[in-house]
Amino acid sequence: MNTNTSAAPRPLAAPFTDGLRNGVLRYQRCTACGGTQTLARYACQHCGERWALDWRDAAGAATVCAVTEVARAPSDEFRALAPYTLALVQLDEGPRLMAHATAGVHIGDRVHAGFFDHQGRTLVRFAPAP
Numbered sequence: 001m002n003t004n005t006s007a008a009p010r011p012l013a014a015p016f017t018d019g020l021r022n023g024v025l026r027y028q029r030c031t032a033c034g035g036t037q038t039l040a041r042y043a044c045q046h047c048g049e050r051w052a053l054d055w056r057d058a059a060g061a062a063t064v065c066a067v068t069e070v071a072r073a074p075s076d077e078f079r080a081l082a083p084y085t086l087a088l089v090q091l092d093e094g095p096r097l098m099a100h101a102t103a104g105v106h107i108g109d110r111v112h113a114g115f116f117d118h119q120g121r122t123l124v125r126f127a128p129a130p
C-alpha cells in the first residue's frame with residue numbers, strides 16, 4: 001500500500017494550463033483515430049479510446065464559428081471584464097474552443113490566439129489575424 005500522500009496527483013488539464021502560462025495553446029490528439037479535442041479529457045470524444053491522447057501545441061490560428069456578447073458576467077470573477085465578447089472558434093488543427101475575443105469579430109473571421117492574465121489565471125483572447 002502506498003502511504004505517500006505528499007504528492008498530489010497532477011491535474012488532467014495541467015498541460016493545457018501550463019501552456020497558457022507560457023503563451024501556448026494546447027489540444028489533445030488521439031493516436032488511435034487522429035481526432036482532436038480541446039478541454040482535458042480521459043478519452044477521445046471521437047472513438048472513445050482511453051490512454052491514447054497526446055498533447056500538441058496549436059499554432060493559434062483559428063476561424064470564428066460563433067460569437068456572443070456577455071453583458072452580465074456569470075460570476076464575481078468575470079464582473080470586472082463585462083461587457084466582453086466570447087467566441088467559439090475552430091483551430092486550424094481541428095478542435096473547437098470557447099474563449100474571449102476582441103469586440104467586433106464576426107462569424108467566419110480569421111483570428112489568432114493571445115493571452116491575458118485575470119485574477120491569477122491566464123485566459124485566451126482571440127483577435128483578428130494580422
Ligand SMILES: [Zn+2]
Nearest residue numbers: 030033044047
Ligand atoms: Zn480517437
